[in-house]
Amino acid sequence: MSRRLLVSIHLYLAAFFAPMVIIMAVSGGLHLLGVKEVMTSTELGYVSGLKLDADSPSLSSDVRTALQSLGVDARFEYVKGRGGEFSTRPSSREHYRLSQQADGVAITTVSPNWQAALMELHMGHGPRWYKWFETAFALGLIIIMISGLYLGLMSAAYRRQTLVLCSVGLLLFLALAFL
Numbered sequence: 001m002s003r004r005l006l007v008s009i010h011l012y013l014a015a016f017f018a019p020m021v022i023i024m025a026v027s028g029g030l031h032l033l034g035v036k037e038v039m040t041s042t043e044l045g046y047v048s049g050l051k052l053d054a055d056s057p058s059l060s061s062d063v064r065t066a067l068q069s070l071g072v073d074a075r076f077e078y079v080k081g082r083g084g085e086f087s088t089r090p091s092s093r094e095h096y097r098l099s100q101q102a103d104g105v106a107i108t109t110v111s112p113n114w115q116a117a118l119m120e121l122h123m124g125h126g127p128r129w130y131k132w133f134e135t136a137f138a139l140g141l142i143i144i145m146i147s148g149l150y151l152g153l154m155s156a157a158y159r160r161q162t163l164v165l166c167s168v169g170l171l172l173f174l175a176l177a178f179l
Contacts, residue, residue, distance in 0.1 A: 013143055017140050039111070042111075044070055063096070066098070094111045
C-alpha cells in the first residue's frame, strides 16, 4: 500500500468520524465534569395480574400487550430484563420501564434529555442500526490510530516524537487504569 493511499484512508476516515468523536467526547466530558444526564420519569399506569419473565420468548409481545392495554402504541426493538425490572430498548429515546410487583406490573415512561440520550448511545443502548454504526466507528478509530502511528513511525522527521508520545501515552494509561 502506498504512503499516499494510506494518508488518504487516514484522512477520509478521520473526517468522516470526526463529528461522532466530538459529540461523544463532549457528552462524556460533561458527564465526567459533573453535568449529569436527566431521565424524566412519568408513571404511566399499572397492569394487574401480569407476570413478566425475562427468559420468556414472548417477553417483547407481553410488554407490547401490557402497553397497549394502557393505550400506548410503543415503538421498541427489544426488552432488557434484570430481576423484576424491565426496560424497552432503545433507551436513547423515550422508552418504558416496567417493574414487577406482587400482583402486576407498574409501567413508567422515561424520557432522556439530549445528554442522557447520548450516554445511552455510549453504552450501546441505541437502535440496532446504530450499534452497527458504532461497530464501524470502532473499526474506523482503530484504523485511524494504527495508520497515524504507522505514518509517524515511517517518517524520519516524526519517528522520535511518535515513539516518545506513544510510549508516554501507553505508560500514563497503564498507570491511571491499573494503579
